[in-house]
Amino acid sequence: MATTTTVLHERIEFLTLYKKETKQSEEWLKERKKEAHLPDFTLTTDELTHGARVAWRNSNKCIGRLFWNSLNVFDQRHLLNEVEIYEALLHHIDFATNNGKIRPAITLFDPKRVRVWNHQLIRYAGYETDDGIVGDSDSIEFTKICGNLGWQGARSNYDVLPLVIQVDNREPMFFEIPEKHVLEVAITHPDYDFSKLNMKWYAVPIISSMRFNIAGVDFQAAPFNGWYMGTEIGARNLADTYRYNFLPKVAEAMGLDTSMNASLWKDRALVELNVAVLHSYKKAGVSIVDHHTAAQQFQLFQKQEHASNRDVTGNWVWLVPPLSPATTDLYHEPIANTIKKPNYLYQQQPF
Numbered sequence: 392m393a394t395t396t397t398v399l400h401e402r403i404e405f406l407t408l409y410k411k412e413t414k415q416s417e418e419w420l421k422e423r424k425k426e427a428h429l430p431d432f433t434l435t436t437d438e439l440t441h442g443a444r445v446a447w448r449n450s451n452k453c454i455g456r457l458f459w460n461s462l463n464v465f466d467q468r469h470l471l472n473e474v475e476i477y478e479a480l481l482h483h484i485d486f487a488t489n490n491g492k493i494r495p496a497i498t499l500f501d502p503k504r505v506r507v508w509n510h511q512l513i514r515y516a517g518y519e520t521d522d523g524i525v526g527d528s529d530s531i532e533f534t535k536i537c538g539n540l541g542w543q544g545a546r547s548n549y550d551v552l553p554l555v556i557q558v559d560n561r562e563p564m565f566f567e568i569p570e571k572h573v574l575e576v577a578i579t580h581p582d583y584d585f586s587k588l589n590m591k592w593y594a595v596p597i598i599s600s601m602r603f604n605i606a607g608v609d610f611q612a613a614p615f616n617g618w619y620m621g622t623e624i625g626a627r628n629l630a631d632t633y634r635y636n637f638l639p640k641v642a643e644a645m646g647l648d649t650s651m652n653a654s655l656w657k658d659r660a661l662v663e664l665n666v667a668v669l670h671s672y673k674k675a676g677v678s679i680v681d682h683h684t685a686a687q688q689f690q691l692f693q694k695q696e697h698a699s700n701r702d703v704t705g706n707w708v709w710l711v712p713p714l715s716p717a718t719t720d721l722y723h724e725p726i727a728n729t730i731k732k733p734n735y736l737y738q739q740q741p742f
């Protein structure tokens with residue numbers, strides 16, 4: 392495909408940013424800009440490494456950006472066989488998990504020819520049954536796709552979905568993730584007995600459904616992980632009525648009066664569920680951050696960026712935590728939602 396002017400412009404824009412931030416010479420930029428005009432122009436691993444870190448720095452909905460410059464980047468653009476890609480995904484899971492001391496990482500596959508159909512590499516299946524929803528309702532559609540490909544789930548509340556990998560436009564292939572690769576945390580409370588609720592969650596969130604956009608190229612398969620902020624699990628995944636809906640059971644285990652709103656039983660249950668999540672991950676030695684610490688870290692990120700003469704952009708609605716938002720300074724400050732490149736963006740679902 393001929394290099395359109397926009398792609399050329401985006402290539403030159405990125406090379407100029409890269410030159411400035413990694414202190415390349417004027418000579419280097421002059422030569423590299425000439426190469427940017429060639430149809431077979433490809434980014435180097437070093438350019439991709441810095442670009443993936445800058446894309447994290449530019450992610451407006453992310454509260455965890457303080458550590459943007461320590462992202463681990465794996466360049467796997469050469470892999471074009473589903474089995475080798477599966478093995479690279481297992482390596483990412485193991486590297487990131489690191490027995491609980493989670494390491495933020497991203498793996499980059501061939502931008503045009505590889506697609507991972509999962510929303511996250513590790514996620515629970517969801518089923519619509521005659522007695523209601525089993526598992527994670529967010530996964531119902533993808534679970535059906537896996538079924539159509541021949542996958543059989545145990546139909547429990549916590550079936551780990553298979554990896555679904557597509558190369559070129561071949562039929563996607565699914566691969567089970569062996570249990571030894573999946574670290575999970577049982578959710579218990581330091582004071583209350585939540586054991587009968589059988590709550591648990593997986594250790595490492597690895598987003599595999601977004602595109603990494605850099606220098607006019609879209610990497611459709613670029614799974615990236617960090618660690619969780621406790622509220623994601625305790626205030627949304629396990630709490631939302633249309634997800635695991637545990638608040639009524641938590642309130643019961645706490646002996647709360649759930650007959651009237653004004654007892655604020657839902658709020659009390661919510662706080663203690665989030666206490667339990669943070670307590671359990673800490674006890675299991677799995678990295679996690681509470682929303683107060685995360686908000687303070689984001690403030691430090693803003694300070695650091697200003698010291699580097701960069702404006703900080705953000706999406707206020709996503710940045711404020713879903714539990715006690717107004718107790719964070721973030722809530723009381725405006726922030727511009729300008730979209731910078733490179734970045735991580737949404738893309739059309741492959742199914």
Ligand code: HEM
Nearest residue numbers: 447450452453454455495496615616617618619620680735
């Ligand atoms: C290191 C620990 C990290 C923490 C604690 C963290 C925290 C978060 C949280 C809480 C959200 C909102 C998610 C939601 O409400 O569903 C988020 C969004 C996001 N994060 Fe981070 N993050 C971390 C690392 C990363 C890394 C390594 C990347 C990419 C390299 C990243 C890129 C993003 C993006 C693109 C979004 C927006 C997702 C969307 O639009 O749906 N984050 N982050």
Ligand SMILES: N=C(Nc1cccc(CNC[C@@H]2CCCN2)c1)c1cccs1
Nearest residue numbers: 455596597598615616617618619620623
């Ligand atoms: N802690 C994390 N949480 C996170 C980050 C990006 C996206 C998501 C998933 N967001 C989608 C869900 C589902 C609807 C609203 N939230 C979670 C990370 C995941 C990968 C790197 S950090």
